Amino acid sequence: MRFTINGRSYELDPDIRTSLLDLLREHLDLTGSKKGCDHGQCGACTILVNGRRINSCLTLAVMHQDDDITTIEGIGTPENPHPMQQAFVRHDGYQCGYCTPGQICSAVGMLDEVAKGWPSHVTADLGAVELDEAEISERMSGNLCRCSAYPGIVDAIGDVAGAKP
């Protein structure tokens, strides 16, 4: 099977039971995507597939032939970090760092959803999505952070997005 991960093409023959998350972590040494629950409940494994955020533990690797997959390693590197990664550092939007790659992939995917005008549960005017703290919190609630760095996460995303306080 062919996978495109962070712009690189891979030819692999995964076990049909292997989740996309385990393919990344156990077979490709892309351990930036984290396993927190393995049940799609915590968001630590969030990656972008064809630009959309998904829980990579909830999907099997064999379902992703030819998909364009972006993991945290493809978002930015220590030498060349993405603005969202820099903002998380600046605003201390983490503590232990385990949920952080998922938070950042989720945030990048989420801002794209906002740019497309997709409303959320808290959107007042479905025709005009305005990103504020409530919108960020709502849209980021699929990513648990037990250290509870939520205020820093909201600040970091708001900073990147130029959101209203």
Added chain:
Amino acid sequence: MSEYQMNEKHAGMALDRGVQGVLGQPISRIDGLAKVTGTATYGLEHRIDNLAYGVAITAPIGKGRVTAIDTEAARRMPGVIDIIAGEASIPRETPVFGQKSAHGYDGKVESYGEIVGVAIADCFEAARAAAMAVVVTCVAEPGRFDIRDGEADAESPPEGALLPDTVIGDIDKAMGEAEVTLDVTYTTPPQVHAAMEPHGTIASWEGDRLTIRAPVQIVGGAIPVIAATLGIVAENIRVLTPYIGGGFGGKTMSADIILAAVAAKRTGRTVKVPLSRQQIFHVTYGRSDTIQRVRLGADRAGKLSAVGQDSLVGQKAGASQFFEPVALGAVALYAGANRSFTTRTAQVNLTARGPVRAPGEAVGMIGMECAMDEMAAKLGLDPIAFRKANEPEVDPSTGSPFSSRRLIECYDEGARRFGWADRRKRREGDWLIGHGMATASRVNFLAKSAARVRLGADGRALIETDMTDLGTGTYTILAQVAGESLGLPIGSVDVHLGDSDFPTGAGSGGSFGAASSASSVALACEDVVVELARRMGADPADMTLKDGHAISGNRRVSLAELVGGSPIEGMGTIQPGSTGQAFSQSTHGAHFAEIGVNAVTGEIRVRRMLAVFDCGRVLNHKTARSQAIGGMIWGIGYALHEHAVVDTRTGAYVNRDLAEYHVPTNADVPQIEAYFVEEIDRHANPVGAKGLGEAGISGAAAVVANAIHDACGVRVRDFPITADKLLEGLPPV
């Protein structure tokens, strides 16, 4: 080698003379880029070729005997290497803090989901399938699945307990004579750590030497337990734990460490054993539920004559002498001549109970601080005024002086920032809006800790200690301590943690990590400074270190030049001493909250939350604030969400995953504020910091509860406070 035992207050050192200006600064974490780019290496992420995978096999009963373990089908499955089951080498569960070794399999089951074996295969999927294919047959017996079942023969604290029973005067008589009394019972449910990183281990053997890669909070504490369980010498064990995805007390030890070591030994492979999230609920320890009777008696002016908090908690039979020390925060908090703070521990057939963030205060301060709020209302007093009226001069239970206590300033500063005096209980549409306050108190500890600091020819300092960073900011604060002491910019300090080959640090637990390990680094720097001064031909006290240079008289020499070909090494060790008993030591704080309760649905929204803490010296304002806020958000969880629900027929947790065990999410949490009243507490430790990792949670659930009561008039004493418990008391629709 600089060793200091805290038998008297430390006189100050190079750290205090430092002019680099990095200590305390809100510097971003030096491990930050590694974390945000996914390059930080957590326990199960170390790259090792030719791994085998192990998955735990567990028993599906809460009390009884295993009669058969059928591994035949599992052994025939593709990829399976071996199944080890029903052997004494298999650890039944995680040993709890204080337990010397893990209990080995012996056919008995004393709590739900105990481990009976491990399936080992070439890949994770095959190991998981094999573990599920093993048939474990059991005979269930009646068990004690509720702490009330063990109330009749509940035990008093053992000799040397962290919280011995404290009974002073006659509280019954004082309650009988007091003009205003309150006698209420609060209950809190079982709770779990739910750290985002699951427990898991990679174990490998080279001859007799065992290497463990796993999240371990206190390396020096875990190694003797691993050694005793496996029957090997501690010197042959190396633990590597550079990054830990949250611990909160739950990663002092874990059954998977033993399981992986046993599996690796048997198969001759390096074996990775990840526990599933569901297994973590049952084979690692959690926090006991508590039943707290709180008694307060006062005169009409609000002066307390009786203060009591007497509790029943649970522990798994035979697990450990550890018990949830419910009254730990309250015992030294308020004046009152007649006092009773006791704990009874019921022996039950439930998952073992061990340390979870702020053992004692996290749940004990729910009962005490809600009761104080109730009592203030009975007395017709402002809750801050009531607390101030009972602020003690010395520890009211021991008579010892406080090492530092600026609680009154926390009240005043918090009230000012929150706008306490101008708060207005009101209704906005369907929302009933109220306010509350509560006190935070968390006992302060110091633990033995050692660190090595080496100043190299490149003028860079390297810190080595097996101290850990759970997200607490250890990497960064230790760099700040060395930078301040040695006059180095933060970028010139490297910090290596979490390797048992390094000097043994305090580890992370009980909020002692930062102050203990920072003290050891500051002491190690003393050695380096003395040698630098010798090479400068100066007195250490007359030498200034800044920006990588030593300055003395009219000479300014770079540290690299002073080091030359002979690197300078310092070893620092801090030891707890008599100041730990001579002074009553705690971090204090004051919480404030504004809550909205939906008058129709009972939905609860935290609108504002603010706290001010007295935590000694702040080592990094950015990471300190994050820790404080994180604790406060745990308080939101304890007030509103968290409840590990026990099926009292089987002793199993019914909500054993992160979808059903609710922790606060982003949308549950407003932009929270935390501030500090700083003071260098010289009696506590050489750097003068007090613990902060747990203080934030102390009283944080109570402030939410008190504000809910203010908003809607309903006082819930059975936590968590969920909408269904408010509905009956809400105004008619």
